[in-house]
Amino acid sequence: MQENSKGILYAGGAYFLWGILPTYWRSVNTFNPYEILFHRVLWSAIFMVVLIVLLKKWPQFIADTRSLIGRKKELIALIAASLVIMVNWGIFIWAINNHHVLQASLGYYINPLMSIALGFIFMKERFNTLEILAIVLAAIGVLFMTLSSGTFPFISIVLAASFALYGLMKKYVNIDAIYSIALETIITLPLALIGIGYLAQLGENHFGANHTSFLILFAGVATAVPLILFTAGAKRIPLSLIGFLQYISPTLILLQGVFLFGEHFSATDFITFLCIWSGLILYSYSKYIQFKAMKRKQLLKP
Template sequence: MENEKLGTIYALLAYVLWGILPLYWKMLEHIKAEEILSYRIVASFLFMLALLLIQKSGLAFFHTCRLLWQEKKRVTALIAASLLISTNWFIYIWAVNHDHMVEASLGYYMNPLINVLLGVVVLKERLYKWQIVSLILAASGVVGMTIEYGKIPWIALSLACSFSLYSLVKKVISVDATIGLTVETMLATPLALIFIIHSFGQLHDASFLFTTMLLLIGAGPATALPLLYFAKGAQHISLTLLGFLQYISPTLSLLLGVFLFHEPFTNAHIYAFSCIWTALILFSISSTWEKRKEKSLNM
């Protein structure tokens, strides 16, 4: 019981931090998204490396790297994971700093449903009746929003698809969360460093105030800490509870976008979000019900 309470606290911390992370990127909106991303990658790698050394997991990290290097498929998968998470980070930072937080939050509401779709298509997982209804509802929300605006909500779809594909790759690789993130950021660090060195002399002096540099360096802990809290929380609580808690993050981002940064929330948004929220409720209830049914049959 104590472990479950601790796990819930860690998971809550992770999702609340993810939910308010846009406030951090807003403080860097005078910097281009690709520059923020480059510093975020390098700072995250250095922070994760330092954390592994503090935890005395350096040998485990190098051992994992050596084993991965001997398996071309896993190396390819890790490179894919690194590209996917970097793409996801870039789109999210760009969206926040170009006043698209509402659409970005829509993407993370869609994420669990895209996960289900990938599970069915790629992993041949079973899809239940009400889960099919959930996917149809979510799709109708996206289609309705597309018709209303006359364009596809590419930010929401890109964020949902990139993170779902990243989750799928991570599931296939099956590497420790801390070591996995260290390897992924390590793979992206050379390109990020090249970009930083190339663009450093081209930046305006105003871009590199002391506070700005501190914020760019702090992007490492800001990225890694929620992931570590999430990993700790996931160890001690059920997937059902974790599934419900995950909606805290996009809800906070949505509220920040609408009420703090005054982004428009139109009838198209109301229709799309209503469809997604209904789909998520149906999906969560049906998943819980099916798991209980399977558990009772196996007893």
């Protein structure tokens, strides 16, 4: 199989798995969302450590971690990324188990546009006309939902902003992707353990000899495997293709919200999503034009 085909398979697989995660989180909803989050961090950390040991990369992981500790700015960025992604996970799990799947889907549709907005603010990147129009359309969609329903899409914005911030923070960290994922879960592990202990004190800890506890053991696999697949895919295919494939995930979340979980897709939702979709089409087209121009330049080089 060619590298490009492998890349599409890996990245597409990652976005597919991310897209069906709502069904998994619903299957463990006898736990409250906070307990699910804490166990997600716990079992993700365990899974990543076991994976690194099985891959015989533990000595290199320790060496790279020690090196990272000496690079203070990168370490701070990784700690910030760890906390931000924990917030993202928590909001997503809460949304799925409190009948806000459509808002979660909207958040991940908005995410690419939020990322380019952060690029403008922090990385001094500049927009072209199509990208400006894409952001304006997304803003119109959010404003329309707020004015029409009287409810600001808080969940969508927090999910989009937190994941975009996570991506921004990771740009400053120069470490292998698998090691980075492991460190992120290890950094947030004390918070997860404190949370599990606190819930146990309140008598709200449901982990034990039951079916849901067995399912929650796979939270680490559900978290780490898509990230590993995405990393493998991103190395093999252009960023423009990654940008196209990423819409698999929120589309699957939207379909589950409407057809599996029975959430009402109102006229307001339709117009809001239509604005976001239009913005994403313009954004994707802009990236496609940039990619084609870059390829032409490469071909013209002597």
